[in-house]
Amino acid sequence: MTDTVNPGMDADIFDQFLEQLERYVRERLLPAEKQVIADDRIPDEIITEMKDMGLFGLTVPEEYGGAGLNCTQYAKVVKTMAYAAPAYRSIFSINVGMFNSAIKNGGTDAQKAEWWPRIANGAIACFGLTEPGSGSDSAAMATTARPDPDGNGWILNGTKRYITNAPHADVGLIMARTEKDALPKNAHVSAFIVPMDTPGVSTGSPDHKMGQAGSHISDVMLDDVHVPGDALLGGETGQGFRFAMMSLDNGRISVGAASTGYARRALDSAIKYASERQAFGEPIANFQLIQQMLSESWTEIYAAEAMMADVTARVDRGENTVKHAAAFKVFASEMCGRVVDRVVQVYGGAGYLAEYDAERFFRDARIYRIYEGTTQILQLQIAKHMLRDYAAGL
Numbered sequence: 001m002t003d004t005v006n007p008g009m010d011a012d013i014f015d016q017f018l019e020q021l022e023r024y025v026r027e028r029l030l031p032a033e034k035q036v037i038a039d040d041r042i043p044d045e046i047i048t049e050m051k052d053m054g055l056f057g058l059t060v061p062e063e064y065g066g067a068g069l070n071c072t073q074y075a076k077v078v079k080t081m082a083y084a085a086p087a088y089r090s091i092f093s094i095n096v097g098m099f100n101s102a103i104k105n106g107g108t109d110a111q112k113a114e115w116w117p118r119i120a121n122g123a124i125a126c127f128g129l130t131e132p133g134s135g136s137d138s139a140a141m142a143t144t145a146r147p148d149p150d151g152n153g154w155i156l157n158g159t160k161r162y163i164t165n166a167p168h169a170d171v172g173l174i175m176a177r178t179e180k181d182a183l184p185k186n187a188h189v190s191a192f193i194v195p196m197d198t199p200g201v202s203t204g205s206p207d208h209k210m211g212q213a214g215s216h217i218s219d220v221m222l223d224d225v226h227v228p229g230d231a232l233l234g235g236e237t238g239q240g241f242r243f244a245m246m247s248l249d250n251g252r253i254s255v256g257a258a259s260t261g262y263a264r265r266a267l268d269s270a271i272k273y274a275s276e277r278q279a280f281g282e283p284i285a286n287f288q289l290i291q292q293m294l295s296e297s298w299t300e301i302y303a304a305e306a307m308m309a310d311v312t313a314r315v316d317r318g319e320n321t322v323k324h325a326a327a328f329k330v331f332a333s334e335m336c337g338r339v340v341d342r343v344v345q346v347y348g349g350a351g352y353l354a355e356y357d358a359e360r361f362f363r364d365a366r367i368y369r370i371y372e373g374t375t376q377i378l379q380l381q382i383a384k385h386m387l388r389d390y391a392a393g394l
Contacts, residue, residue, distance in 0.1 A: 005318040008070030017067075021080050024053070029084040036085055036214040037360070040206075050092060055081075057120030058096040059104075064116035071250075071315035075257040075308055082261030086364050087214030089258050091124070094165055097254045098247040099125035099173055102191065106234040106243040111193060115171070126169035126196075127251075128160040128220055129244055141189060143222065145176035152229040156192065156200075160220040162371070166203045167216045169196050174222065175244055178237045191233035191240030200225035211363030249325040251372040253311060256325075256332035259368045260304040263332075263339040266361040267297045270343040273350075273358075284346075293342040300339065304332040323385040326378040333368035334375060340365045 008014065029046070036042055050056065059074050060066020069077065074096060081089045103115055119125060134140035143158025156176055166172070172194045179188040194201065204219035229235075233243055271294060274285035284290050311324040340361040344351035351358035369375050 006070040006316045008073045008316070009068055014069070014073050018076060018080060021053070021077065024049075025080060025084050025088075029081075029088055033085045036087055040213050041216075042087055042091060042214050046088075047091065050088070051122035054120075056092045056095045056122045056124070057116075058092075059100045060096075060116045060120040064112065065120035066116065070312075071253065072309070072312040075253055075312045078254050078257040079261035079264075079308070082258035083265045085214060086212045086258065086262065089254075090164060090212065090215035093251075093254050093258075094125045094127050094169075095119050095123075098127045098244075098251045099171075101247040101250040102127075102173055102233060102243045105246045106191065106239060108230075108235050110230060111233065115193065118171070123170040124165055124168055126163050126165045126172045126220070127244075127247070128163055128166075128172050128174040128194075130160060130162050132159060132161050132219075141175065141177050143174070143176045145178050145190060145192060148226060154192065154227050154229070154231065156194070156222045156225040156227065158222050160222075162207070162217050163203075163220050164215065164217050164371075166196075166218045166220050167206050171195050172201075172220060173233070173247075174220075175240050178240075186241035187238040189241040189244070190237045191243050192227055192231045193233060194222075194225065194227055194231060198225055198227065210366055211360065212367060245322075248372055249315075249322055252325045252329035252378075253308075253315070255368055255372045256304065256311075256328040257308055259329075259332040259336035259365070260301060260308060262361070262365060262368075263297070263301050263304070263336040266336075266340045266343045266358070266365075267294070267301060269357050269361070270294060270297070270346040274346055277348075290346060293346055297339040297342055300335040304328070304335050307331060323382055323389075326373065326382050329372065330375050330378050330382070336365045336368055 009017070028049070032043065032046060054067050057066035058069045058077055060068070062068040078089060078093065100119060103112055107115070131142055133142060143156065143160065145154045145156045148155050156174060158176065160174065163172070174192045174194045175189050176192060177188050178190040181188055200223045202221045202223070204221070206216040206218050209217070233240065271285070274290050274294065275283050277284045307328045311321055311328045314321045314324055340358070344358045344362050347356055347358040350356045353359060373381070
């Protein structure tokens, strides 16, 4: 199967947009990083600029006000944005990744008509799956949704944890248990579109994190939250986990692309530092063991870029990419961790000081190996699909 199912934006127009975005990243976002880090927030004017550029609706179909990018184009945008501080990507990534994917794969026509224009116009989304007692283990999910006895609707109760963008989100896609247990596995989980200003919805204070300043996560508390019947994604119970997993494939591609872009930023910084730092009367870039670290990093980034091109092309051809998306996320996030570690080593003692970028790169990159599926969980998922394919003779 080689024909493209989703052609996305016109190629020439997209190339022009990407070139414009690259300039914006280098001329606007990079200079503002120190302010973002110092204030632990993206300035409002930059968020407005990003909305005006259409970044919050990149993958929303054009007829609903979005840019209609396909997966290949979307990943390139994420990689480009990820050259700057991670907070810039984080603020719009849930919109164009997991939330949009869930609406696309599971939403009714009415839900698409209601929410896609809002997302394209800059409404900020969050994705509520993880809980204090459940992350990878969905069977332990404690958040419940019970039918509203007074009408056609639902009452949600529970707590979600580590929810990106929760402190300033306009809408959340919330996973909740609609049955005690159900078959097939995970059929007890349903998905609900919940405006964050609904009575009973509250968020905790933003959590203090190791890195990624300006990107906020917090708990989401649901206390007898009444939502109408049409808040149920797809209008059918028991489909929430399936929609969530399909959305996570998209999220994992986003994290892989972000890891690749940030690794490129870190390597560029190391090349510059090694070319300027003198030791024994010459730039340390002339030392072969420094060159080894630089070349290994470039090689691994190149491999991640090749994986990104492959998995996104598969998505755009309509193939099942669960295994490929997981593999890309694992490789790219682990690769980024190795690259930023080498970059600290290239910087030497300066790499351990907060005044140099290398220290920040090291802290920022650590989360890529954890969210949207830890490396270890994804390795198990990859192996499961490998064995399933073997049993099926594929």
